[in-house]
Amino acid sequence: MGIAGAIGTPIKRREDPRLITGQATYVDDIKIPGMLYMAVLRSPYGHARINSINTEAARNHPGVKAVYTAADLKGAVGNVAIAVPLGEIANGMGVHGPLAEGKVRFYGDPVAVVIAEDRYVARDARDLIEVDYEPLPAIVDVEKAMQPGAPLLYEEFGTNVAFSLTPPTDDIDKVFEQTKADGGIVVKQRMVNQRLAPNSIETRGVVAEYRKANKSLTVWSSSQIPHLLRNILAALVGLPQHQVRVIVPEVGGGFGSKLNIYPEEMVAAFATMKLGHAVKWIEDRSENLAVTIHGRDQVDYVEVAATKEGKITGLKVHGISDLGSYCQLFTDVIMIAFGFPVSCGAYDIPAIYLSADIVFTNKAPTDAYRGAGRPEATYIAERAIDLVARELGKDPAEVRRLNFIQPDQFPYKSAAGAVYDTGNYEPALDKALAMADYQNLRSEQARLRSNGNGKLVGVGLSSYIEICGFGPKGTAPVGLYESARMRVEQSGTVMVYTGSSPHGQGEETTFTQIVAEEFSIPADQVMIMHGDTDSTPEGRGTYGSRTTAVGGSAVFTAAQRLKEKMKHIASHMLEASASDVTLEDGKFSVAGSPQKAVTFAEVAATANLSNTLHASIEPGLETTVFWEPEACTFPFGTHVCVVEIDKETGNAEIKRYVAVDDCGRQINPMIVEGQVHGGIAQGVGQAMVEGVIYGEDGQLLTSTLMDYAMPFASELPNFELDSTVTLTTVNPLGVKGVGEAGTIGSTPAVANAIADALGVAHVDMPFTSEKLWKLIHQS
Amino acid sequence: MFPLPACNEGRIPHDETNGGNNLTMKREITVTVNGQQHHSNVEPRMLLVHYLRDELDLTGTHIGCDTSQCGACTVLLNGDSVKACTVLAVQADGCEVTTIEGLAPEEGSLHPIQTAFWEKHGLQCGFCTPGMIMASYQLLKNNPNPTEAEIRKGLEGNICRCTGYQNIVRAVQYSAEQMRTGAEAPVGAGE
Numbered sequence: 001m002g003i004a005g006a007i008g009t010p011i012k013r014r015e016d017p018r019l020i021t022g023q024a025t026y027v028d029d030i031k032i033p034g035m036l037y038m039a040v041l042r043s044p045y046g047h048a049r050i051n052s053i054n055t056e057a058a059r060n061h062p063g064v065k066a067v068y069t070a071a072d073l074k075g076a077v078g079n080v081a082i083a084v085p086l087g088e089i090a091n092g093m094g095v096h097g098p099l100a101e102g103k104v105r106f107y108g109d110p111v112a113v114v115i116a117e118d119r120y121v122a123r124d125a126r127d128l129i130e131v132d133y134e135p136l137p138a139i140v141d142v143e144k145a146m147q148p149g150a151p152l153l154y155e156e157f158g159t160n161v162a163f164s165l166t167p168p169t170d171d172i173d174k175v176f177e178q179t180k181a182d183g184g185i186v187v188k189q190r191m192v193n194q195r196l197a198p199n200s201i202e203t204r205g206v207v208a209e210y211r212k213a214n215k216s217l218t219v220w221s222s223s224q225i226p227h228l229l230r231n232i233l234a235a236l237v238g239l240p241q242h243q244v245r246v247i248v249p250e251v252g253g254g255f256g257s258k259l260n261i262y263p264e265e266m267v268a269a270f271a272t273m274k275l276g277h278a279v280k281w282i283e284d285r286s287e288n289l290a291v292t293i294h295g296r297d298q299v300d301y302v303e304v305a306a307t308k309e310g311k312i313t314g315l316k317v318h319g320i321s322d323l324g325s326y327c328q329l330f331t332d333v334i335m336i337a338f339g340f341p342v343s344c345g346a347y348d349i350p351a352i353y354l355s356a357d358i359v360f361t362n363k364a365p366t367d368a369y370r371g372a373g374r375p376e377a378t379y380i381a382e383r384a385i386d387l388v389a390r391e392l393g394k395d396p397a398e399v400r401r402l403n404f405i406q407p408d409q410f411p412y413k414s415a416a417g418a419v420y421d422t423g424n425y426e427p428a429l430d431k432a433l434a435m436a437d438y439q440n441l442r443s444e445q446a447r448l449r450s451n452g453n454g455k456l457v458g459v460g461l462s463s464y465i466e467i468c469g470f471g472p473k474g475t476a477p478v479g480l481y482e483s484a485r486m487r488v489e490q491s492g493t494v495m496v497y498t499g500s501s502p503h504g505q506g507e508e509t510t511f512t513q514i515v516a517e518e519f520s521i522p523a524d525q526v527m528i529m530h531g532d533t534d535s536t537p538e539g540r541g542t543y544g545s546r547t548t549a550v551g552g553s554a555v556f557t558a559a560q561r562l563k564e565k566m567k568h569i570a571s572h573m574l575e576a577s578a579s580d581v582t583l584e585d586g587k588f589s590v591a592g593s594p595q596k597a598v599t600f601a602e603v604a605a606t607a608n609l610s611n612t613l614h615a616s617i618e619p620g621l622e623t624t625v626f627w628e629p630e631a632c633t634f635p636f637g638t639h640v641c642v643v644e645i646d647k648e649t650g651n652a653e654i655k656r657y658v659a660v661d662d663c664g665r666q667i668n669p670m671i672v673e674g675q676v677h678g679g680i681a682q683g684v685g686q687a688m689v690e691g692v693i694y695g696e697d698g699q700l701l702t703s704t705l706m707d708y709a710m711p712f713a714s715e716l717p718n719f720e721l722d723s724t725v726t727l728t729t730v731n732p733l734g735v736k737g738v739g740e741a742g743t744i745g746s747t748p749a750v751a752n753a754i755a756d757a758l759g760v761a762h763v764d765m766p767f768t769s770e771k772l773w774k775l776i777h778q779s
Numbered sequence: 780m781f782p783l784p785a786c787n788e789g790r791i792p793h794d795e796t797n798g799g800n801n802l803t804m805k806r807e808i809t810v811t812v813n814g815q816q817h818h819s820n821v822e823p824r825m826l827l828v829h830y831l832r833d834e835l836d837l838t839g840t841h842i843g844c845d846t847s848q849c850g851a852c853t854v855l856l857n858g859d860s861v862k863a864c865t866v867l868a869v870q871a872d873g874c875e876v877t878t879i880e881g882l883a884p885e886e887g888s889l890h891p892i893q894t895a896f897w898e899k900h901g902l903q904c905g906f907c908t909p910g911m912i913m914a915s916y917q918l919l920k921n922n923p924n925p926t927e928a929e930i931r932k933g934l935e936g937n938i939c940r941c942t943g944y945q946n947i948v949r950a951v952q953y954s955a956e957q958m959r960t961g962a963e964a965p966v967g968a969g970e
Binding site for chain 2: 012016020021028029119120199200201251252255282285504505506671677713718
């Protein structure tokens with residue numbers, strides 16, 4: 001094509017100039033005359049009754065404009081939104097208002113807010129609020145929370161279990177019995193997928209401004225979901241939707257944690273409506289670690305049956321999902337809706353049994369964190385394959401190969417119910433094994449083992465799949481479409497208003513490339529606008545690796561529509577038939593006679609100026625497209641991790657990390673690579689160092705970045721990347737999505753490498769030196 | 780922790796009123812930021828990062844953790860990198876501060892480290908980036924020819940949640956190359 005910035009070229013990101021110079025505007029950079037600051041008083045207990053709250057001293061503190069508790073919000077602000085309330089949640093269990101009422105149920109539970117002229121004064125006054133708490137026994141262990149006699153978060157329900165899924169086991173029992181009768185094996189393992197903190201480097205934040213004269217509320221929020229926030233917040237504060245505008249400025253990372261309507265957004269909106277001044281709240285890191293949603297936190301009982309050759313005959317999983325204290329937007333459905341459908345992984349598993357308990361504990365609510373359910377399900381499948389290989393003494397690569405769904409089986413309906421679009425798993429495995437020089441690694445490992453030189457080498461594989469591009473219609477309470485409004489201006493500039501809203505993914509660049517390719521114009525003639533609900537058409541948000549697959553398809557379709565109209569206009573200008581007109585190198589011409597041409601800009605001018613436009617054609621070049629997926633996409637790949645454990649210290653080091661990912665068509669390979677790097681780092685983080693820790697009394701022990709470990713540059717290796725390309729058939733671009741793949745693929749690869757190094761069936765994450773040293777020295 | 784500035788004796792002015800603990804009694808300070816001198820009245824408890832962001836409207840310096848782990852607030856104080864969330868504005872009295880807004884040699888241009896982060900895709904959400912660039916500046920000032928391991932070690936005070944660091948390392952390597960070949964001399968205050 002020869003167009004700078006066309007699809008498939010690794011052009012530099014268009015967002016970067018403002019970000020590398022400090023000129024980007026994040027929510028804390030917004031200043032409004034007369035703006036007030038909000039500070040939140042939070043529970044110091046994991047579980048306590050609130051006997052009384054005395055706010056008098058805080059109210060009288062100089063500079064304080066207001067202090068609010070739950071009593072002040074009653075009737076004025078609704079409850080925190082829940083997308084799909086399951087079981088007892090539909091009856092009110094885990095439903096909560098923005099400020100705690102009667103009881104606090106986790107460390108950090110918001111109790112009161114102070115609104116003051118200055119952020120320091122707001123905190124001073126917050127310290128003057130007196131709360132009389134009656135501490136209650138806390139429950140932080142999800143399995144103990146299910147036992148009779150456990151402290152109850154919601155006494156009126158008589159249990160902490162919100163919902164259970166217990167289908168009959170007859171079918172899977174038969175499969176397991178038959179497998180054993182045929183000389184096969186059944187392996188059982190309990191696995192813990194520990195609680196993680198998303199930790200975007202920009203914490204959450206909100207500025208809310210109400211103008212009483214025209215009853216309009218504008219909310220700037222660090223959010224992944226501007227339109228959902230606008231729609232839900234409007235309902236919660238009792239304003240018509242058209243009087244609420246949400247603007248999402250630059251967002252400093254989200255990873256799923258900004259995919260909620262949070263109490264602070266609701267209270268800031270309430271406060272500005274009361275006070276008539278803008279109100280700003282910026283979360284500090286300790287608040288972020290305590291109250292922004294956590295991820296994972298699942299205990300799984302896994303049983304896998306296989307023939308003696310290693311062909312899996314059945315998988316049985318009982319998942320226990322730790323919801324924490326309250327239900328947020330997707331808290332209750334993460335495991336069941338996003339994890340369970342991919343339980344079979346990349347494997348043709350004929351029988352599966354999935355049961356579940358979802359349970360409240362005195363911890364922060366869990367919700368979507370990078371991968372959301374899929375990392376947990378993939379961890380189970382990938383560990384199960386290794387358990388089978390270990391039990392049978394077979395090479396885990398070969399057991400994977402034996403069980404892969406074959407290319408001619410797509411579209412493939414798995415026993416877990418999901419319909420996989422396209423896939424070709426073996427080439428990705430082969431490529432990864434070749435890059436890692438797998439056979440050599442194995443012989444080197446055997447040599448080092450026999451040497452006994454103090455180092456334990458382990459090699460771990462993970463041949464993951466994931467599910468992206470949500471949709472489809474009917475699977476969620478609202479249609480999960482994305483949208484694009486596109487205008488070709490008189491100058492030939494293309495303005496794109498997208499309903500998708502990025503937080504670091506480089507959407508301005510990727511979407512530009514889709515438009516530049518379709519119009520064969522330079523990238524700098526395209527502008528991508530996002531995040532303002534007043535100017536962008538309704539979108540559903542950026543999560544689930546869906547922005548390019550769904551939002552990109554909307555942009556592409558809009559460009560196609562305008563291109564057709566421009567061809568029609570050009571055909572009149574060229575006195576030819578529209579079907580004979582082609583667009584190449586920024587020029588419309590008649591097929592076969594390229595010398596007779598009109599430029600993209602000339603057609604744009606003709607359409608917009610209208611005077612010379614053919615009378616049968618409507619002036620202007622603008623269209624809005626809503627694109628709703630008919631099916632999901634299933635990216636895949638194989639990761640290989642090589643670890644070395646020092647027997648003396650227990651320290652595990654990742655020596656090599658190879659990843660071959662297939663996300664379908666790549667719009668910008670540089671951005672794809674960046675997403676994979678970051679994804680792997682987060683998955684490795686879970687495996688190696690991360691974990692939210694609560695004391696038995698519900699105290700949060702990981703409340704600063706001193707205590708919550710995230711990987712440093714020095715702790716990560718250089719990732720060796722390659723890809724295969726298997727297009728999806730469910731969208732016109734052929735893209736599958738790549739935001740979460742690295743995270744989903746990497747955690748089990750590291751876990752498998754660690755178990756391999758130690759020669760054990762299973763070790764629960766994170767693989768800290770202390771844990772590994774103890775394992776090495778107890779045996 | 781960080782090199783205390785040598786300017787104005789580098790200590791918090793003592794306050795005799797209210798038992799010496801009046802943290803809200805404003806003090807006059809003079810700070811040169813990105814070459815421009817500012818006279819301001821600030822509370823002794825005001826953090827340098829809030830002074831830069833809220834008083835001087837230099838919002839390129841970010842706050843990520845409040846406890847000096849993440850490094851998003853890294854600026855240069857008399858030419859050395861400090862975490863501005865754990866420096867008081869009054870400690871910068873008489874000092875020269877360089878923020879991300881003042882790193883480029885001239886208005887509208889880019890410092891080689893900025894260019895390298897762009898070229899090598901060393902950022903995604905961009906929130907850690909100003910601090911990461913300022914920390915890289917310090918790293919390259921101390922060691923103009925670092926190995927990959929030295930870069931990874933040298934950036935331990937700055938956390939990035941998006942990139943997995945690989946392209947940040949590439950960016951620092953690339954900027955080291957560019958700066959060694961003398962494309963552009965680094966600038967900084969107090970040198």
